[in-house]
Amino acid sequence: MLSDNTEPNERTFHNTEAPYVLPNDLEELSRLNLQHYIIRYYRKGNYGAPIDKNITRILDVGCGTGIWCKDMANEFPNALFDGVDINDGIDAENLFPNFTFKQADIMKGLPYKDNTFDFVFQRLLVAGMPASAWPKLCQELIRVVKPGGWVEIIETDIYFRDYGPAWKRLEPYFTAFMKKRGIDPYVVKEIPNFVKQGGLINVHHSRHISPMGISGGEIDKFMVKDLAMVFGAMKPLFVAASGMTGEKVDQLLEDFQSECFEYKTYGFAYHTWGQKSF
Ligand SMILES: C[S@@+](CC[C@H](N)C(=O)[O-])C[C@H]1O[C@@H](n2cnc3c(N)ncnc32)[C@H](O)[C@@H]1O
Numbered sequence: 001m002l003s004d005n006t007e008p009n010e011r012t013f014h015n016t017e018a019p020y021v022l023p024n025d026l027e028e029l030s031r032l033n034l035q036h037y038i039i040r041y042y043r044k045g046n047y048g049a050p051i052d053k054n055i056t057r058i059l060d061v062g063c064g065t066g067i068w069c070k071d072m073a074n075e076f077p078n079a080l081f082d083g084v085d086i087n088d089g090i091d092a093e094n095l096f097p098n099f100t101f102k103q104a105d106i107m108k109g110l111p112y113k114d115n116t117f118d119f120v121f122q123r124l125l126v127a128g129m130p131a132s133a134w135p136k137l138c139q140e141l142i143r144v145v146k147p148g149g150w151v152e153i154i155e156t157d158i159y160f161r162d163y164g165p166a167w168k169r170l171e172p173y174f175t176a177f178m179k180k181r182g183i184d185p186y187v188v189k190e191i192p193n194f195v196k197q198g199g200l201i202n203v204h205h206s207r208h209i210s211p212m213g214i215s216g217g218e219i220d221k222f223m224v225k226d227l228a229m230v231f232g233a234m235k236p237l238f239v240a241a242s243g244m245t246g247e248k249v250d251q252l253l254e255d256f257q258s259e260c261f262e263y264k265t266y267g268f269a270y271h272t273w274g275q276k277s278f
Pocket of ligand 1: 018019020032036061062063064065067068084085086087104105106107122123124125128129
């Protein structure tokens with residue numbers, strides 16, 4: 001069910017206590033699907049952890065449209081997939097036969113028993129979690145994975161490097177808005193520490209450039225478009241916080257896109273995985 005919490009720009013947002021900043025409408029769900037393929041291209045696959053091809057239980061935390069599970073099911077046709085998200089914006093129950101969806105606020109804990117899954121995956125929850133919630137969230141991911149199973153987290157810090165004047169104008173409002181909700185995207189650098197403190201072993205952590213105009217490849221155009229859609233969804237925020245007109249914000253978001261290529265803008269993605277001890 002989509003929320004009826006309609007904002008002035010007619011996008012719909014989660015009608016819950018959770019601080020997640022992005023909409024839950026069909027436009028956003030399409031964006032998430034596009035974003036899945038961009039990330040899969042950049043990360044050269046759907047996952048990094050050295051999981052066994054014979055595993056049978058896989059969980060996606062904050063599963064969005066369920067597209068990661070659906071794609072993974074091609075690689076793990078015999079596995080059962082579970083997805084949990086605060087939003088049930090898709091017909092999640094009928095996504096594919098081996099998929100079970102639960103609607104839940106993961107800040108209140110994961111609705112699964114201890115030691116249930118072989119592989120627990122979570123991607124891009126940074127805009128939904130207050131910084132203070134991350135250690136507990138990591139503990140929850142570890143709680144529900146089986147001994148010997150793997151937990152994997154992919155995140156971005158949403159701080160761009162080498163950007164032009166348009167983002168320079170918008171960025172302070174964006175940062176202030178996140179801060180007001182307790183969200184500090186730099187917290188994602190601490191994920192390896194949180195999972196080690198939670199008991200994971202064999203922890204891998206790597207930082208990767210997210211090209212937004214730096215690689216010169218076609219895929220950058222999709223990434224920049226994806227980000228413009230993210231910030232476009234926040235247009236009412238920019239208007240309210242800055243006093244700029246909607247037209248001015250639209251213009252800045254247009255300029256942001258061309259400037260990404262002009263200034264060779266990039267960001268960072270953080271990829272962490274680790275194993276629960278036996
Ligand atoms: C940026 S999307 C990423 C979706 C998916 N992981 C992917 O990579 O395609 C973040 C997702 O987290 C979900 N989310 C945000 N806060 C949440 C919460 N407190 N509990 C459960 N899900 C949440 C949102 O509804 C959204 O589907």
